[in-house]
Amino acid sequence: EVVAAGKPAQIKKCPQSLTGQYLSGKRSIPVPTTRRPGNGKVLTLGKASGNNLRNVTVSIPLGLFTCITGVSGSGKSTLINETLYRILSRHFYGAKTAPLPYGSIKGLEHVDKVSDIDQSPIGRTPRSNPATYTGTFTPIRDLFSSLPEAKARGYQPGRFSFNVKGGRCEACQGDGIIKIEMHFLPDVYVPCEVCKGKRYNKETLDVTYKGKNISDVLDMTVDEAMEFFANIPTIRRKLATLVSVGLGYIHLGQQATTLSGGEAQRVKLSTELSKTATGKTLYILDEPTTGLHFEDIRMLLGVLQELVDRGNTVLVIEHNLDVIKAADHIIDLGPEGGDEGGLIVATGTPEEVAREPKSYTGQFLRKEFAAARNGTRPTEQ
Known part of the structure; x- marks a missing residue:
């Protein structure tokens, strides 16, 4: 449904x-009224010098929502993804990818694991779906296998899995x-002519809970x-x-490849x-x-x-001011990109960074905070 079309006005x-x-401006993502103090512990990366980083030493306060900011090419991804994340992955999981050059890392005892939550697919085949990825499908299969009809037929939870033989349609x-x-040309996918896209054989689909079989459940939306x-x-x-x-x-059974x-x-998340x-x-x-609507950003921030x-501790590399202003702590890199970057320009709360004249992020935060006080959008000033 097209809700509106025309010029921005x-x-x-x-x-x-x-x-x-x-x-x-009727809706907006508000500036938090308070910033968390953190738990008093820090993770300190010393003398990082990969790519354009110039022997950067950075302390990341734990128990906070921290934003890594700076212009493109200032060294954000080098510092976090290619140095810090690789150090932690090697420490916790024995990852083989070597981090870029650095001097020291302190405070690892305050962290028990690291998780890189990116926008890559949750699976690359039609078998992967939200129900299986989140673990929701396991209790659903347990429920179906506990039904009287399933017990009478001797069905176990595996009968209601589309990944193993027994209950699934073998044609597809x-x-x-x-x-x-x-x-x-790219491969083409067509519905299975035997099960008509239901994934299961007739015997499995005969077992129902509140009038719905396992295929009907996978077709439901999460709200339903x-x-x-x-x-x-x-x-x-x-x-x-x-x-x-x-x-x-x-949908619970929506193919992972169709998710944005x-x-x-x-x-x-x-x-x-x-x-x-x-x-x-x-x-x-x-x-x-990246690619998210204002409302999607609001929900993401809530999570x-x-x-x-x-x-x-949440560490976000970000350019979006709605996210940056909602952080507890900012680490701003720059001042420019490439050879003119690789330094820490400012650190602190968004309000403290806004007072740093050398920080581009600070300059835009000042406008953002002024707009919030005046009840306008920064572009209207």
Whole structure:
């Protein structure tokens, strides 16, 4: 449905348009009233000198939402992705990729794991879907196998998996679609003629819960499934995290390859939210707002703030001011890009960075804060 069309001034006047509401200032992502103090512990990376970094020593306060900012080419990805993340991956998981040159790392004892949550697909085949990735499908299969009809037939939870023989349609091997290889052209997928895209054989589909079989459940949206499984806490809890990141509209069995980068990233975040929190995890995200709408950014920020509220540390490389102004702490690199970058220009709360005259990020934050005080958008000043 096309909600509005026309020039920006016309879109602003359309009350049904979320975009218009953000453009007009009726909706906005607010500046937090307080900044977290953190847990008093820090992770310090000393003398990082990869690419254009000039022996940078940086202290990352733990238990905070920290933004790494700076113009393109200032060294953000080199510092975080190619140095810090690789150090942590090697330390915790024995990763083989070597970090770029650095002198020292202190404070590892304050972190128990690192997670890089990017926009890559949650799976590269039609078998991968939100239900399997988030672990929601396991309690659903357990539920179906506990039904009287399933017990009478001797069905185990594996019977309701489309990844193993027994309950799946063998014509498509549980994919629900058939791949047709096209020479010199991309492969084409067509619905399976035997199961009609349902993934399972007739015997498996005969088992129903509240009138729905396992294929019907996979066709449900997350919102529909929340209502359907309202009395099953183990399932409802996992679905609730998907709803909390704004993904109530996606289907449980939706092919991973059809999810956008932003949707895939939020599925990953919802999975993290559903895990038992240790309060010592370091999450790294590289420009997570790429391609996201204002409203999507608002929901993403809500998830990131919740992860920090649980005691974790969130480290985001970002250019978007709506995210930067919501951070507890900023590490601003620059002053320029390339050979003129590679230094730390400013650190501190967004308000402290806004007072640094040499920081480009600070200059734009000043405008953002002034606009927030005046109730206008920065572009209107």
